[in-house]
Amino acid sequence: MMQTFDAIIIGSGQAGTPLAFKLAAHKKRVAFIEKKHLGGTCLNVGCTPTKTYVASARRMWDAQHGEELGIHIPDSASADLPKIKARKDDLIQKSVDGITKRITNSEYITFFEGEAHFEGHKIVEVNGAKLTAEEVYINVGGRPFIPNGYEGLPYLTNETLLELGKLPEHLIIVGGSYIGLEFGQMFRRFGSQVTIIEMADTIIAREDKETSIAVQRFMEDEGIAFRLKAECLSADMEEDGTIAAHINCAKEGAVTIKGSHILLAVGRRPNTGRLELNKTGIETDSRGFIPINDYLETNVPGIYALGDCNGKGAFTHTAYNDYEIVAENKLLGKTRKVSDRIPTYGLFVDPPLGRVGMTQKEAMEKGLDILVGHRSMSSIARAKEKGETNGYMSVVVDAKSHKILGATVLGTGGDEIISTFVYAMHAGLSYETLRDSVQPHPTVNELIPTMLGRLSKP
Structure with missing residues (x-):
């Protein structure tokens, strides 16, 4: 028997969950489907648990660096991984319980736990039920x-x-990008030996080279080993259970790195393969992503793709923005678009990286006429007072319009400070507006006007 709803939502991530509640609030009957983790990747295996671990790792760093600020801490700090994990699990469970309660209390949401696939045009099957x-x-x-x-x-x-x-x-990590770096630093701080293996000649290759070098340098200072240009990589397990990673094309010849565990952190793929999208006519690209238009709609009218599976941003905040675009366009008559979004993200190593818009490298590759500004964290009073001088901040400005094209803040508070540039770029402000602003002292932010007052050609 076919069950008819106003909307079907497949997946309970950071776009699907708020959309279900928003549609229900407008008295739309919603079939809400989730096969495994209620709340999606971010809550269960992404942002929430990893940043919980990052916080614990930071406490270890504080315990090990008190002497530098005149605080003697006995050499007895150690990481209790079961307790760290229990704290993480508790935070996740509280959030999942909150979502579950809201679903249960909604008369307009029917929840289906199971794996969904299409059976025809706008027909979805889950656990034998057709919707x-x-x-x-x-x-x-x-x-x-x-x-x-x-x-x-x-x-x-x-x-x-x-x-x-x-x-x-000894944790061997294959992949020197965002996931690999975050896990590498946290487990090194917990007490593991860590080696990061990367195929490219720099880590986080999409960033400006200065960023990649700076991050690698301060992670090496913490005792993390890096192996770059490791294109010919293989691994096997020896009789005693040791993992042996073999690099056969390194400059120094064949190299074998032995460890107790190996983490694969070489990217992600969309979970679209088992949806049987062909039965409803939805197209995918060669990597399995679902192409969409500016309003999140697929090539099939009335079917939308939100979050990681559409290839328009692999972040929680972009997924949530997908929800906002759909909800406001559908329910409030707005015309918000994906192309209006300015890309921004963070790398949550310590110190963290905040990024928005273009890098200098991207702007120069496009042949744009730009001005750039730069300020080392080691020249910022507040960073020196905190004893955290790794990193820098930089900005890219269009020389003609004076609009900010992009910014990088790698350093203490960088993941929060980047919002200053995000707000300015969304508002379409000229760099002079920030340059002429008065920021509170003593903060890292107060060096933004100073940096903007010293722009030059790259």
């Missing part, structure tokens, strides 16, 4: 990408690493 609606919202997220050659190994992903009850003795 249909004029509007279908796909919010199935993504999963870790597992490259060939690791099938027989007990490898870890960002999800399974968070379930360990014992610290790895």
